[in-house]
Amino acid sequence: MKIVKKLLGGAAAAVLVLGLAACSFEDNQYSPEQVINNAMKENKEPLSYYGEATMRMTAEKEKIQLKEWRSKDGKFKVETEGAAPDEHAVTVNDGKTITMYQESLHQAMISKDGEAVTALAPSPKDQAHQLLKMIGDTHTISIDGEEKIAGRDAYHLVAKANEKDTLFGDQELWVDKENWFVLKSISHSGDNQIDLEYTKIEFDKEFQDDIFSIELPEGITIQNIDEMNETEEVSLEEAAQHVGQPVLYFPEEDGRKIEQIGMDDLTAELNRVEININYVKDDTPLLSLSLFKTPENLEGDDLKMPGQEVVKVRGIEGTMIDMEGFRNVFWKEDGVSYSIILNNPDVTIEEVIEWAQDMEWSE
Structure with a gap:
Protein backbone atom coordinates (compact mmCIF):
# COMPACT_ATOMS: atom_id res chain seq x y z
CA MET A 1 0.00 0.00 0.00
CA GLU A 227 -2.52 -4.34 -8.80
CA MET A 228 -0.09 -1.44 -8.45
CA ASN A 229 3.45 -2.57 -7.80
CA GLU A 230 4.91 -2.21 -4.33
CA THR A 231 8.29 -0.61 -3.74
CA GLU A 232 11.09 -2.66 -5.29
CA GLU A 233 14.42 -2.85 -3.50
CA VAL A 234 17.30 -2.01 -5.87
CA SER A 235 21.03 -1.35 -5.81
CA LEU A 236 22.53 2.10 -6.30
CA GLU A 237 23.61 1.16 -9.82
CA GLU A 238 20.12 -0.12 -10.67
CA ALA A 239 18.61 3.07 -9.25
CA ALA A 240 20.69 5.17 -11.63
CA GLN A 241 19.68 2.94 -14.54
CA HIS A 242 15.99 3.43 -13.74
CA VAL A 243 16.45 7.21 -13.59
CA GLY A 244 18.41 7.07 -16.84
CA GLN A 245 21.57 8.83 -15.67
CA PRO A 246 24.07 8.94 -12.77
CA VAL A 247 22.58 10.32 -9.56
CA LEU A 248 23.90 11.98 -6.41
CA TYR A 249 23.94 10.16 -3.08
CA PHE A 250 25.51 10.45 0.37
CA PRO A 251 28.45 8.05 0.71
CA GLU A 252 28.58 5.76 3.72
CA GLU A 253 30.99 7.46 6.11
CA ASP A 254 31.18 8.93 9.63
CA GLY A 255 28.78 6.26 10.86
CA ARG A 256 26.20 7.06 8.17
CA LYS A 257 24.86 3.94 6.47
CA ILE A 258 22.38 3.16 3.72
CA GLU A 259 19.56 1.10 5.22
CA GLN A 260 17.55 0.58 2.02
CA ILE A 261 17.23 1.78 -1.56
CA GLY A 262 13.71 1.50 -2.93
CA MET A 263 12.20 2.21 -6.33
CA ASP A 264 8.58 3.19 -6.96
CA ASP A 265 7.51 2.93 -10.58
CA LEU A 266 5.00 5.79 -10.87
CA THR A 267 5.15 5.99 -14.65
CA ALA A 268 1.43 5.40 -15.13
CA GLU A 269 0.38 7.78 -12.37
CA LEU A 270 3.00 10.56 -12.26
CA ASN A 271 5.09 9.79 -15.35
CA ARG A 272 8.24 9.11 -13.36
CA VAL A 273 10.30 6.57 -11.45
CA GLU A 274 11.13 7.64 -7.91
CA ILE A 275 14.14 6.44 -5.91
CA ASN A 276 14.15 6.60 -2.10
CA ILE A 277 17.39 6.06 -0.15
CA ASN A 278 16.99 5.71 3.62
CA TYR A 279 19.99 6.43 5.85
CA VAL A 280 20.62 5.46 9.46
CA LYS A 281 23.34 6.27 11.99
CA ASP A 282 23.89 4.09 15.05
CA ASP A 283 20.75 2.16 14.03
CA THR A 284 18.70 5.38 14.30
CA PRO A 285 16.87 6.90 11.30
CA LEU A 286 18.94 9.80 9.98
CA LEU A 287 17.44 11.07 6.72
CA SER A 288 15.67 10.04 3.53
CA LEU A 289 16.89 11.08 0.09
CA SER A 290 14.29 10.96 -2.70
CA LEU A 291 15.11 11.66 -6.33
CA PHE A 292 13.52 11.48 -9.75
CA LYS A 293 14.16 12.77 -13.25
CA THR A 294 12.69 16.27 -13.42
CA PRO A 295 9.76 16.43 -15.89
CA GLU A 296 9.87 19.21 -18.46
CA ASN A 297 6.79 20.73 -16.85
CA LEU A 298 6.99 19.88 -13.16
CA GLU A 299 3.50 20.39 -11.75
CA GLY A 300 3.35 22.54 -8.66
CA ASP A 301 6.81 23.98 -9.31
CA ASP A 302 5.54 27.50 -8.63
CA LEU A 303 3.57 26.61 -5.52
CA LYS A 304 5.09 27.74 -2.24
CA MET A 305 4.78 25.51 0.77
CA PRO A 306 4.14 26.97 4.24
CA GLY A 307 7.46 28.02 5.82
CA GLN A 308 9.40 27.51 2.58
CA GLU A 309 12.61 29.55 2.22
CA VAL A 310 15.15 29.91 -0.57
CA VAL A 311 18.55 28.36 0.16
CA LYS A 312 21.73 27.45 -1.72
CA VAL A 313 22.44 23.72 -2.03
CA ARG A 314 25.67 22.69 -3.77
CA GLY A 315 25.81 26.21 -5.22
CA ILE A 316 22.32 25.84 -6.73
CA GLU A 317 19.19 27.68 -5.65
CA GLY A 318 16.85 25.36 -3.79
CA THR A 319 14.36 25.53 -0.95
CA MET A 320 14.17 24.47 2.67
CA ILE A 321 11.38 24.01 5.20
CA ASP A 322 12.36 23.99 8.87
CA MET A 323 9.21 23.42 10.89
CA GLU A 324 8.19 21.48 13.93
CA GLY A 325 7.51 17.95 12.67
CA PHE A 326 8.73 18.51 9.10
CA ARG A 327 12.19 19.51 7.83
CA ASN A 328 13.04 19.29 4.15
CA VAL A 329 15.65 20.42 1.61
CA PHE A 330 14.87 20.42 -2.12
CA TRP A 331 16.83 21.30 -5.24
CA LYS A 332 17.21 20.33 -8.93
CA GLU A 333 20.57 19.46 -10.45
CA ASP A 334 21.48 18.19 -13.92
CA GLY A 335 17.91 17.23 -14.75
CA VAL A 336 17.18 15.39 -11.49
CA SER A 337 15.05 16.60 -8.56
CA TYR A 338 16.40 15.85 -5.07
CA SER A 339 14.48 16.00 -1.80
CA ILE A 340 15.92 15.34 1.66
CA ILE A 341 13.69 14.74 4.68
CA LEU A 342 15.47 14.92 8.03
CA ASN A 343 14.44 12.17 10.43
CA ASN A 344 16.85 12.85 13.30
CA PRO A 345 15.88 15.90 15.42
CA ASP A 346 19.50 16.35 16.54
CA VAL A 347 20.67 17.00 12.97
CA THR A 348 20.24 20.54 11.60
CA ILE A 349 19.39 21.59 8.06
CA GLU A 350 22.66 23.51 7.96
CA GLU A 351 24.56 20.28 8.64
CA VAL A 352 22.73 18.44 5.87
CA ILE A 353 23.41 21.23 3.38
CA GLU A 354 27.08 21.00 4.34
CA TRP A 355 27.01 17.22 3.85
CA ALA A 356 25.46 17.76 0.43
CA GLN A 357 28.68 19.43 -0.71
CA ASP A 358 30.40 16.04 -0.42
CA MET A 359 27.73 13.98 -2.19
CA GLU A 360 29.07 11.59 -4.81
CA TRP A 361 27.85 10.48 -8.23
CA SER A 362 26.77 6.89 -8.71
CA GLU A 363 28.69 4.75 -11.17
Missing part, protein backbone atom coordinates in the same frame (compact mmCIF):
# COMPACT_ATOMS: atom_id res chain seq x y z
CA LYS A 2 3.02 2.34 -0.09
CA ILE A 3 2.09 3.49 -3.60
CA VAL A 4 -1.46 4.28 -2.53
CA LYS A 5 -0.23 6.38 0.37
CA LYS A 6 2.21 8.21 -1.87
CA LEU A 7 -0.44 9.02 -4.47
CA LEU A 8 -3.43 9.76 -2.33
CA GLY A 9 -2.23 10.48 1.17
CA GLY A 10 -3.16 8.66 4.32
CA ALA A 11 -5.49 9.18 7.25
CA ALA A 12 -4.94 7.60 10.62
CA ALA A 13 -7.77 6.84 13.01
CA ALA A 14 -6.41 6.71 16.54
CA VAL A 15 -7.32 7.66 20.07
CA LEU A 16 -5.21 10.67 20.99
CA VAL A 17 -4.35 11.63 24.54
CA LEU A 18 -3.13 15.23 24.40
CA GLY A 19 -0.82 16.64 27.02
CA LEU A 20 -2.76 19.85 27.48
CA ALA A 21 -2.72 21.89 30.65
CA ALA A 22 -6.00 21.49 32.51
CA CYS A 23 -8.05 24.68 32.79
CA SER A 24 -11.23 25.75 34.50
CA PHE A 25 -14.08 27.06 32.36
CA GLU A 26 -17.01 28.47 34.31
CA ASP A 27 -19.36 28.58 31.33
CA ASN A 28 -18.53 25.17 29.86
CA GLN A 29 -19.17 21.68 31.14
CA TYR A 30 -15.94 20.35 29.64
CA SER A 31 -12.35 21.51 29.44
CA PRO A 32 -10.62 21.60 26.00
CA GLU A 33 -8.82 18.31 26.57
CA GLN A 34 -12.07 16.58 27.56
CA VAL A 35 -13.81 17.81 24.41
CA ILE A 36 -10.89 16.64 22.28
CA ASN A 37 -10.64 13.25 24.00
CA ASN A 38 -14.36 12.72 23.53
CA ALA A 39 -14.13 13.75 19.87
CA MET A 40 -11.32 11.24 19.41
CA LYS A 41 -13.09 8.33 21.07
CA GLU A 42 -14.83 5.72 19.01
CA ASN A 43 -18.58 5.84 19.47
CA LYS A 44 -20.16 2.90 21.25
CA GLU A 45 -21.96 2.32 17.98
CA PRO A 46 -20.73 3.72 14.63
CA LEU A 47 -22.61 6.81 13.50
CA SER A 48 -24.91 6.66 10.51
CA TYR A 49 -25.78 9.94 8.89
CA TYR A 50 -26.56 11.94 5.80
CA GLY A 51 -24.77 15.26 5.50
CA GLU A 52 -24.35 18.21 3.17
CA ALA A 53 -21.33 20.47 3.48
CA THR A 54 -19.52 23.33 1.77
CA MET A 55 -15.76 23.53 1.41
CA ARG A 56 -13.81 26.64 0.44
CA MET A 57 -10.09 26.96 -0.25
CA THR A 58 -8.23 30.25 -0.54
CA ALA A 59 -6.22 28.89 -3.48
CA GLU A 60 -9.46 28.34 -5.42
CA LYS A 61 -12.14 30.92 -6.16
CA GLU A 62 -14.98 28.42 -6.32
CA LYS A 63 -16.48 26.46 -3.46
CA ILE A 64 -17.06 22.72 -3.44
CA GLN A 65 -20.39 21.19 -2.45
CA LEU A 66 -20.29 17.84 -0.70
CA LYS A 67 -22.96 15.23 0.00
CA GLU A 68 -22.22 12.27 2.23
CA TRP A 69 -23.99 9.06 3.20
CA ARG A 70 -22.48 6.78 5.89
CA SER A 71 -24.02 3.67 7.38
CA LYS A 72 -23.33 1.92 10.68
CA ASP A 73 -21.78 -1.07 8.88
CA GLY A 74 -19.04 1.04 7.27
CA LYS A 75 -20.54 1.63 3.83
CA PHE A 76 -20.37 5.17 2.49
CA LYS A 77 -20.90 7.38 -0.52
CA VAL A 78 -19.42 10.84 -1.02
CA GLU A 79 -20.32 13.17 -3.90
CA THR A 80 -18.51 16.43 -4.62
CA GLU A 81 -19.50 19.14 -7.08
CA GLY A 82 -17.36 22.07 -8.20
CA ALA A 83 -18.31 25.17 -10.15
CA ALA A 84 -17.76 23.64 -13.59
CA PRO A 85 -20.19 20.98 -14.89
CA ASP A 86 -17.47 18.31 -15.14
CA GLU A 87 -16.07 18.96 -11.64
CA HIS A 88 -17.99 16.01 -10.30
CA ALA A 89 -16.53 13.15 -8.28
CA VAL A 90 -18.05 10.17 -6.50
CA THR A 91 -16.47 7.80 -3.99
CA VAL A 92 -18.43 4.70 -2.98
CA ASN A 93 -17.71 1.86 -0.58
CA ASP A 94 -20.30 -0.91 -0.91
CA GLY A 95 -18.73 -3.00 1.84
CA LYS A 96 -16.56 -5.01 -0.55
CA THR A 97 -15.07 -2.58 -3.07
CA ILE A 98 -14.20 1.08 -2.96
CA THR A 99 -14.65 2.99 -6.23
CA MET A 100 -13.47 6.54 -6.93
CA TYR A 101 -14.76 8.18 -10.10
CA GLN A 102 -13.60 11.59 -11.36
CA GLU A 103 -15.66 12.88 -14.25
CA SER A 104 -13.14 15.50 -15.41
CA LEU A 105 -10.42 12.85 -15.74
CA HIS A 106 -12.72 10.21 -17.28
CA GLN A 107 -11.12 7.84 -14.81
CA ALA A 108 -12.10 5.52 -11.97
CA MET A 109 -9.93 3.78 -9.39
CA ILE A 110 -11.06 0.67 -7.54
CA SER A 111 -9.75 -1.37 -4.63
CA LYS A 112 -10.84 -4.24 -2.39
CA ASP A 113 -8.03 -3.62 0.08
CA GLY A 114 -9.24 -2.51 3.52
CA GLU A 115 -6.23 -0.25 4.06
CA ALA A 116 -6.93 1.50 0.79
CA VAL A 117 -10.43 2.40 1.98
CA THR A 118 -8.96 4.45 4.83
CA ALA A 119 -6.31 6.00 2.59
CA LEU A 120 -8.63 6.81 -0.30
CA ALA A 121 -11.61 8.24 1.56
CA PRO A 122 -11.04 9.13 5.20
CA SER A 123 -14.17 10.29 6.96
CA PRO A 124 -14.32 13.86 8.30
CA LYS A 125 -13.83 12.41 11.77
CA ASP A 126 -10.73 10.50 10.64
CA GLN A 127 -9.35 13.72 9.19
CA ALA A 128 -10.08 15.56 12.43
CA HIS A 129 -8.28 12.77 14.33
CA GLN A 130 -5.20 13.26 12.19
CA LEU A 131 -5.26 17.04 12.54
CA LEU A 132 -5.58 16.90 16.33
CA LYS A 133 -2.76 14.36 16.44
CA MET A 134 -0.50 16.71 14.47
CA ILE A 135 -1.19 19.85 16.50
CA GLY A 136 -1.28 18.33 19.98
CA ASP A 137 2.25 19.39 20.90
CA THR A 138 2.49 22.56 18.82
CA HIS A 139 -0.71 24.46 19.65
CA THR A 140 -2.52 25.85 22.68
CA ILE A 141 -6.15 24.77 22.61
CA SER A 142 -9.06 26.54 24.29
CA ILE A 143 -12.86 26.64 24.19
CA ASP A 144 -14.35 29.81 22.73
CA GLY A 145 -17.95 29.33 23.77
CA GLU A 146 -20.73 27.43 22.04
CA GLU A 147 -22.47 27.98 18.70
CA LYS A 148 -25.21 26.52 16.52
CA ILE A 149 -23.90 24.73 13.41
CA ALA A 150 -26.38 23.07 11.05
CA GLY A 151 -29.02 23.56 13.76
CA ARG A 152 -26.98 21.65 16.37
CA ASP A 153 -25.23 22.80 19.55
CA ALA A 154 -21.44 22.71 19.23
CA TYR A 155 -18.36 23.58 21.25
CA HIS A 156 -16.04 26.01 19.46
CA LEU A 157 -12.40 24.92 19.86
CA VAL A 158 -9.59 27.31 18.97
CA ALA A 159 -6.03 26.00 18.51
CA LYS A 160 -3.36 28.72 18.42
CA ALA A 161 0.07 27.80 17.07
CA ASN A 162 2.80 28.22 19.69
CA GLU A 163 5.41 29.09 17.07
CA LYS A 164 5.19 31.15 13.88
CA ASP A 165 6.88 28.65 11.57
CA THR A 166 4.79 25.51 11.97
CA LEU A 167 3.36 23.33 9.22
CA PHE A 168 -0.13 23.94 10.57
CA GLY A 169 -1.18 27.44 11.61
CA ASP A 170 -4.17 28.37 13.74
CA GLN A 171 -7.06 25.91 13.63
CA GLU A 172 -10.71 26.06 14.65
CA LEU A 173 -13.12 23.17 15.19
CA TRP A 174 -16.81 23.13 16.07
CA VAL A 175 -17.63 19.82 17.83
CA ASP A 176 -21.18 18.50 18.26
CA LYS A 177 -22.08 18.48 21.97
CA GLU A 178 -24.14 15.30 21.71
CA ASN A 179 -21.98 12.91 19.68
CA TRP A 180 -18.65 14.80 19.29
CA PHE A 181 -18.91 14.97 15.51
CA VAL A 182 -16.86 17.78 13.91
CA LEU A 183 -19.50 19.99 12.26
CA LYS A 184 -17.22 22.77 11.07
CA SER A 185 -13.50 23.43 10.73
CA ILE A 186 -11.20 26.25 9.63
CA SER A 187 -7.64 25.17 8.90
CA HIS A 188 -4.71 27.50 8.21
CA SER A 189 -1.46 26.35 6.62
CA GLY A 190 0.87 29.15 5.54
CA ASP A 191 -1.12 31.47 3.27
CA ASN A 192 -3.72 28.78 2.60
CA GLN A 193 -7.02 28.34 4.39
CA ILE A 194 -9.59 25.55 4.09
CA ASP A 195 -13.10 25.99 5.48
CA LEU A 196 -15.45 23.02 5.81
CA GLU A 197 -18.94 23.41 7.23
CA TYR A 198 -21.91 21.08 7.37
CA THR A 199 -25.08 22.93 6.40
CA LYS A 200 -27.28 19.87 6.91
CA ILE A 201 -26.71 16.78 9.04
CA GLU A 202 -29.15 13.96 9.88
CA PHE A 203 -27.96 11.28 12.29
CA ASP A 204 -29.29 7.74 12.84
CA LYS A 205 -30.24 7.39 9.20
CA GLU A 206 -31.04 4.04 7.58
CA PHE A 207 -30.20 3.52 3.93
CA GLN A 208 -31.09 1.03 1.23
CA ASP A 209 -28.12 -0.85 -0.22
CA ASP A 210 -28.61 0.72 -3.65
CA ILE A 211 -27.49 4.06 -2.17
CA PHE A 212 -23.98 2.58 -1.96
CA SER A 213 -23.69 1.62 -5.61
CA ILE A 214 -22.30 3.36 -8.66
CA GLU A 215 -22.76 2.84 -12.40
CA LEU A 216 -19.62 3.89 -14.25
CA PRO A 217 -19.91 5.45 -17.72
CA GLU A 218 -18.70 3.46 -20.71
CA GLY A 219 -15.32 4.25 -22.20
CA ILE A 220 -13.61 5.56 -19.06
CA THR A 221 -10.24 4.31 -17.78
CA ILE A 222 -10.54 1.96 -14.80
CA GLN A 223 -7.45 1.37 -12.68
CA ASN A 224 -7.17 -1.36 -10.04
CA ILE A 225 -5.12 0.05 -7.18
CA ASP A 226 -4.52 -3.41 -5.71
